[in-house]
Amino acid sequence: MKLLEILQEIHPQFDYETSQDFFADGLIDSFDLTRLIAALEEEFDLSIDGTELNAENFKNLDALQGLLLRHGVK
Amino acid sequence: MGFAAIRAVAGYLPPQIERNDMTDRAAQALGIEERHVASSGQAASDLAVLAAENLFHKYPQAREGIDFVLLCTQQPDYPLPSTSCVVVERLGLPKSAGALDYSLGCSGYVYGLALAKGLVEAGLSRRLLLLTSSLYSRSISSEDKATAPVFGDGASATLIESVDVEKPLLDAFVFGTDGKGAKSIIQEAGGSRLPIGSTPLERIEDDHGSHTKADIFMDGQEVMLFTLREVPLMVEEILKKAGLSREELSYAVFHQPNRFMLDYVQRKCKLQDVPFFNDVRKTGNTVSASIPLGLESIIGKNEKTLSRVLLAGFGVGLSWAGCLADLSRMLPTDR
Secondary structure: OHHHHHHHHHOOOOOOOOOOOOOOOOOOOHHHHHHHHHHHHHHHOOOOOHHHOOHHHHOOHHHHHHHHHHOOOO | OEEEEEEEEEEEOOOOEEEOOOOOHHHHHHOOOEEEOOOOOOOHHHHHHHHHHHHHHHOHHHOOOOOEEEEEEOOOOOOOOOHHHHHHHHOOOOOOOEEEEEOOOOOHHHHHHHHHHHHHHOOOOOEEEEEEEEOHHHHOOOOEOOOOOOEOOEEEEEEEEEEEOOOOOEEEEEEEEOHHHHHHEEOOOOOOOOOOOOOOOOOEEEOOEEEOOOOOEEOHHHHHHHHHHHHHHHHHHHHHHHOOOHHHOOEEEEOOOOHHHHHHHHHHOOOOOOOEEOOOOOOOEOHHHHHHHHHHHHHHHHHHHOOOEEEEEEEOOOEEEEEEEOOOOOOOOOO
16 A cells, blocks of 8 residues: 555554554654655645644544545545 | 835844754754753843844944834743833833833744834834844753754844835735644743642653643644644735735745754745745744844845745744735945
8 A cells, every 4th residue: 555655664663554643652753744744745646735734634544544535546 | 105114133142052963863854953042141131132232233223213122022031021121221222112022932023023014104113123032942841852952042133114115015914823722832831820839840751751831842743734734825825915926026034943844834835936044053943033033144145136025934822924025125234
């Protein structure tokens, strides 16, 4: 899955598949979050703006998949 | 007709320096090599007065006729009286001068320009000194490994007065406030909500390290998301109000939180082709002083072309403010 690859490029050593809250589990800090947003925008040719820039949308794989789905990425 | 104009800008950085460990991944991303830190004996008025003295030294014509002082700080000398009253006395300004403190962080400089414009263009002040003074280092736990490497201390002085021109020189102001994010950057203890001494201050251990409620706490993720969410919208609104395209901007000087965040904010604001100030290497995040320190850096080099400078401040509050400034009416400098 491309999404998992993007996350693992940020920190290959972390298990993003089982975490329900990347922030609480210390898998993503503010720099990683920006890298993640930039990578998603570049990889899927989309722009994440406005109210979408909410921590809930980035907290786990399900939330990220939901965000991508809303942008038409399957 | 008279419109308020920025006539002089100068900064002050305390001599004491703290260096960040640049082998650290986060420090590299921040792009902050060192920060100036106020000595234990220095208060907000000390930094502000030294910034004003630097201004008078650099622009000898700036000293006379100041009739109003606006001072932005979140570390006032005392809970009362206002620090601006202390500054009026220390600068030898007349008793007829007005003096007003206001408490804002990273949006404070643009707010100050708006207040100054109002006072000057309403005829309530002829020559106004806008001061910002930030000593965040005083209230950050050295054991907070996420926040301590970010903030440096500093102050600024800006002279604003009426200039006889046909159109505004400070224009297209946009403001924003989101109090829901009040706890994203907060110093909980020390105000009337939680006075120091009212309750024992326990040490809080988290992924930042260790701090108490008397220390400034910053939730980096929330601040990053807030910045990416609101600043591009603010920039669009300023450009729309001013009727300008990005290509017509001479420069963009934003609040300087850290290099990494600014790089991405520049991209989100589609300002890659605009001269964009991004330099925190030797100062760190100096809060309300960061925009004027940035202006001071570019003014000497680019004065003739600085007629459309986009300013944007954003941070604690959460609060944001931006405007367009024409810096082509500066006083002559002595150096």
